[in-house]
Amino acid sequence: MAKAEWQNWSGWVKAQPREIYRPETEEELGRLVAKSHGTIRVAGSGHSFTPICQSDGTLFSLEHLSGLISTDSEKKTAKIFAGSTIRDLGPLLHAQGLGLINQGDIDRQAIAGAVGTGTHGTGKGLKSISAAVTGFRLVTPNGDVITCSPDENSDVFHAGRVSMGSLGIMSEIDLQCAPAYALEERGGRLPVAELFDTLDALRDENRHFEFFWFPYADDVLVKTLNVSDAQPKTRKRAPDGQDGPADIAFRKLCEISRYAPFLRGRLQRKMTEEGGSRYAGDAPGRSRWSHDAFPSDRNVRFNEMEYAVPAARGPDCVREVAEHMRRCGVNFLFPIEYRYVAADDAWLSPFFERDSVTISIHQYHKQSYRKLFAGVEQIFRKYEGRPHWGKLHTLAAEDLQQLYPKWGDFCAVRRGLDPDARMLNPFLRNLFGVS
Numbered sequence: 001m002a003k004a005e006w007q008n009w010s011g012w013v014k015a016q017p018r019e020i021y022r023p024e025t026e027e028e029l030g031r032l033v034a035k036s037h038g039t040i041r042v043a044g045s046g047h048s049f050t051p052i053c054q055s056d057g058t059l060f061s062l063e064h065l066s067g068l069i070s071t072d073s074e075k076k077t078a079k080i081f082a083g084s085t086i087r088d089l090g091p092l093l094h095a096q097g098l099g100l101i102n103q104g105d106i107d108r109q110a111i112a113g114a115v116g117t118g119t120h121g122t123g124k125g126l127k128s129i130s131a132a133v134t135g136f137r138l139v140t141p142n143g144d145v146i147t148c149s150p151d152e153n154s155d156v157f158h159a160g161r162v163s164m165g166s167l168g169i170m171s172e173i174d175l176q177c178a179p180a181y182a183l184e185e186r187g188g189r190l191p192v193a194e195l196f197d198t199l200d201a202l203r204d205e206n207r208h209f210e211f212f213w214f215p216y217a218d219d220v221l222v223k224t225l226n227v228s229d230a231q232p233k234t235r236k237r238a239p240d241g242q243d244g245p246a247d248i249a250f251r252k253l254c255e256i257s258r259y260a261p262f263l264r265g266r267l268q269r270k271m272t273e274e275g276g277s278r279y280a281g282d283a284p285g286r287s288r289w290s291h292d293a294f295p296s297d298r299n300v301r302f303n304e305m306e307y308a309v310p311a312a313r314g315p316d317c318v319r320e321v322a323e324h325m326r327r328c329g330v331n332f333l334f335p336i337e338y339r340y341v342a343a344d345d346a347w348l349s350p351f352f353e354r355d356s357v358t359i360s361i362h363q364y365h366k367q368s369y370r371k372l373f374a375g376v377e378q379i380f381r382k383y384e385g386r387p388h389w390g391k392l393h394t395l396a397a398e399d400l401q402q403l404y405p406k407w408g409d410f411c412a413v414r415r416g417l418d419p420d421a422r423m424l425n426p427f428l429r430n431l432f433g434v435s
């Protein structure tokens with residue numbers, strides 16, 4: 001029998017599972033899990049860079065378990081099928097007067113995929129998407145269904161919000177939302193020295209603040225989003241994956257830089273210059289509903305590493321990362337991204353009980369990332385960084401147990417639900433120290 005093919009977004013992780021199942025109901029999902037062969041994995045939209053979805057046994061896709069089930073207009077919560085993409089959820093929630101509290105750079109992820117790795121946006125006091133989960137239904141590795149919340153199966157709830165599909169397959173998720181809101185976007189260039197002088201104010205004065213730094217440039221690009229009363233403009237979205245003019249131009253530069261590495265400094269300065277005029281903070285921006293305002297379309301493929309470091313150490317860490325990238329001799333073109341995420345209480349959340357700054361580095365998908373990422377990872381580790389579960393890192397159980405106070409509790413819950421480790425592929429076995 002021909003094996004099915006699966007690959008992740010960057011194209012670097014490939015799998016040939018014996019079966020790919022696409023159940024249409026929770027009951028069918030439970031039945032299929034119970035009769036599955038080999039390692040069982042579930043994939044969302046395949047936007048993780050690590051091999052967490054890889055399976056040579058059975059791979060589940062919940063693309064047909066998608067949509068809004070119900071909302072509670074008093075509590076501002078929504079019950080959602082776990083396979084829904086964030087992009088599809090936006091208009092559905094908006095029609096009910098709701099919006100997600102925060103979102104990341106893109107909206108192509110399945111909600112369960114985003115929750116499973118602690119996916120986040122930026123904003124002082126704003127937590128990851130996983131922290132907005134108030135409950136979920138889980139199909140366990142033997143096909144049973146359990147309901148998890150702070151009051152019911154609470155250990156599985158605390159372990160399960162950020163668990164990379166290692167405890168079972170979520171079929172439904174309850175999410176805390178916010179009343180629908182519009183955001184005004186502003187941005188522009190700031191000299192690096194001025195950025196670090198005003199960093200705390202930029203963080204405190206904006207609901208969402210982040211910056212992008214091409215390490216060879218003398219300016220950074222800042223981006224803010226703030227709640228706005230202005231009439232939001234509707235955003236016309238291109239179909240998923242369709243290139244816009246910015247993608248075409250950026251891809252061309254990546255190809256030029258790939259073959260002419262000596263141009264990387266000049267190209268990075270040029271991209272910064274073209275990233276906007278000097279940031280003033282008060283120039284009128286464009287206003288859109290939150291689900292239209294958050295996502296960018298990212299069609300130039302790359303690989304990525306991201307660590308969350310204690311918020312107070314973020315500025316030192318990012319300076320050291322930029323310095324290393326300039327000196328390490330590796331050719332790269334993408335900027336560093338710097339964001340804020342508030343502490344939460346999910347046991348394996350990179351933000352567990354720690355206000356954090358996340359720092360991400362990227363490499364064009366046609367260039368090797370290993371040397372660049374290995375050097376930067378050593379800096380992240382020096383700053384007590386915790387890796388993003390969906391992004392590249394080389395940590396294993398012995399490193400991770402030092403970083404996560406609830407590591408042992410998590411492993412006990414995992415063993416209880418899956419004593420034969422059927423949900424673990426080789427990558428996850430190494431991660432959890434299971435032979």
Ligand SMILES: Cc1cc2nc3c(=O)[nH]c(=O)nc-3n(C[C@H](O)[C@H](O)[C@H](O)COP(=O)(O)OP(=O)(O)OC[C@H]3O[C@@H](n4cnc5c(N)ncnc54)[C@H](O)[C@@H]3O)c2cc1C
Binds near residue numbers: 108109112117168171
């Ligand atoms: C272009 C790009 C931009 C990105 N931007 C951001 C960003 O701004 N912020 C950020 O934090 N991250 C970002 N990421 C990373 C991304 O959000 C995470 O890797 C996320 O987990 C991907 O979601 P997915 O639906 O593709 O999940 P997948 O990568 O398919 O799966 C992720 C994990 O979730 C598990 N899972 C999926 N469905 C279920 C289920 N039903 N039940 C239980 N477990 C399940 C999988 O087994 C896997 O372990 C970005 C990635 C890319 C490629």
